[in-house]
Amino acid sequence: MTASSGSEAGTRCSFLVFLGKDRHPSLIHETAPLPSRRDLEDGELLLKMETATICGSDLRTLTGQRTQPTPSILGHEGVGRVLSSKREGVDPGTRVTFSTIDACFECHACLAGLPQKCPHLLKYGERKIQENGGLSGCFSTHVLVRKRTRIVAVPDLIPDPAAATLNCGMATAVGCLRKAIATFLPRLNSARACVQGLGLVGVYSCMYLREAGFSEVLACDKNDARLQMASHFGATRLFRQDWRKEEEEDDEGVDLVVETSGDPRAVEEGLAMLKPGGVYLLIGTGHSDALFSLSGEDILSKCLTITGMQNCRPEDLDEAVRFLEKTIGTYPYEKLFSPPFPLHQFQALWRGLEQTSMTVMLPYRRPCRRLLRPGCNASEFIICWAVTVHKAICISIFTEIPLSQYPKERSLHYQNFCWMIMG
Template identity: 35%
Template sequence: MVWSGVGLPLECVAVPGVLLRTGDVLVEVELATVCGSDVHTARGHRPADKPLVLGHEQVGRIVAVAEQSYSANGMPLRMGQRVVWSVTVACGTCSRCRRGLPQKCHELAKYGHERMQRGWELSGGFATHVQVRAGTAIVVVDEQVPATVLAPASCATATVVAALGSASALVPLAGATVLVTGAGMLGVTACAMATDAGAVVVVSDPDAARRQLALAFGAAAVADPGAPYESPTGVASVLTALQRAGAAEPTIALELSGAGSAVQTALDLIGIGGVVVLVGSVSPGEAVLLDSESIVRRLVTVRGVHNYTPGDLAQAVTYLSGAWHRHPFSALVGRTFHLSQADAALALAATALHPRVGITSQQPATLG
């Protein structure tokens, strides 16, 4: 299903043939999920060349393999394997790839973001099949894990792994108090992962239903960023109450909403020697006041995370394979639409009623 511009319905386009090059695989899509960036692209909130096939969170099954095709851990790929794959295609040889930053490759291509072109028409998850190109991290996944759990691994879960890895390189998660701003798909995933790692997690979100969802994913407490400063439900008050009960001051903050006010909250409330990881700010927004003296005196580190490495994706799959029994990940996909109803899926995703909405060309009842 091809997007051709803001306000235009997605168009069904047939691809008569696929030429797999060395290292490519052809995957039949089992389930794709609609990421917020898909909605932003469709609504014109971010620049994109068109026409393009949206979708970069998906799980599927290999139906054709070119020679010399390997998974992220170096194992040969074969037909019939169930897989997820990275949002990015990297060259592996440029200066950024050699620095360990393949997600910022000089020759970067991204599934669901590139203009549809001859020879790579099947470049996004809103399709029956995706041509997964050489240079893409591919991870074989367990047959028993539901598709609704696995599809978001290719963006949301792997990004959270990268964010937590960036934070824990400076501050160990075990015993830390972690502030998570934003309780969408990334926020509740971060809440579960940090809690499982031994952290005390406080989640801030203006939506009451999302705050309740965060509690189901292990949050020790939730806060309303819209509450008056002195309110017991405000972010500062909730953090103070936890400290009085014996918790440490917040030394990790993960900003996952993209709201300027949330970025400001994270910078203002992080404790001595803490780290603020900014993830949600992927679109232009309001300016944020940076009090450089306060940053210096509190020994605060500010880091940015955008996309992830192949290792992050592999770790995300490993985590989900065990965590879906402990946390209600399978319930985060609120509704699944047939591929022909992709416009309706995008419209529902735009309401943020559900953390994720699914799209499939299969019968929904057959999904794992």
């Protein structure tokens, strides 16, 4: 099949440009001429984005906890339709998800099966605009998909915004768990797993482990709403833990602990939970100040395996789509996302969140059709600002302290159960 043009001559694309945490404003809304098919290199695709979700890493960048080159278009989780194609066999109109990385697939790291560590890596949503990084972020009406970036068709039966989480939250969960699950294959139905930290990757991990055949999946978090969410997604037992004191004990031990909390205090506790021969998988604690102490005895006395995985491989996207397609009717994915918010209102939304020091309390699942309002001084609160319209972007941040104090308090949780529709 020959690729054909679907470009919309004369139309423009619009996107949010992140200038840096300390710039005012830190985000601006820009437009530019839409690239035509002639502008594409062989193998490239221009996507018209349908939906993007806001990842925890986007929020960390916006709040200055994580740095990246600027100016840039943030956002790497999204689903779109091919508008123009210069890739053989890919026709305009195809709904696709794409790998969040573009690698050379020729270097040592790529050939060793770790393209996410390729020295020529391009990460969508993290590229400086001037460095050939235009239209490489999902907070945009259009994304230019590079020639080596893996794409996978997304069936229409997978609704937004779950489809938008395929290339990050879902692909990370299935990609990171793949090897660990293989370790227990011969005895999966008697194996027990524990997931520490119930953000989107944690919730998806509970579900994936349960579907893989683990007899029990324990879910740990310090947040009751997150725990309740996990109970709908495969968790068989809930533990409310704050990584400092055990409030409930599980004395049977588990075979696999998956750490998606980002909190190094979880590590010692997770290692203590493991049975002899157990596996501890680090996914969330990828930051340089994630320090924890453990002795050789901790590992050797129980013959433990400690392993880590950062990002996923492009091939994991295939399994992510297959898994979501298989489970879309079984699990209540719609519970994970708040109503949408328009892309062009993101700046106003973010300014409001940055400036707010008030405690705002809104029940998570109440319809979020109101703007921020002051509430009582609760230690846990949800900031939610949403407008439900046809073409919209939505953000729902679940946190424990006012945003203005972030990132001084390390225990702050962001919930990335939020989404946007491009228009």
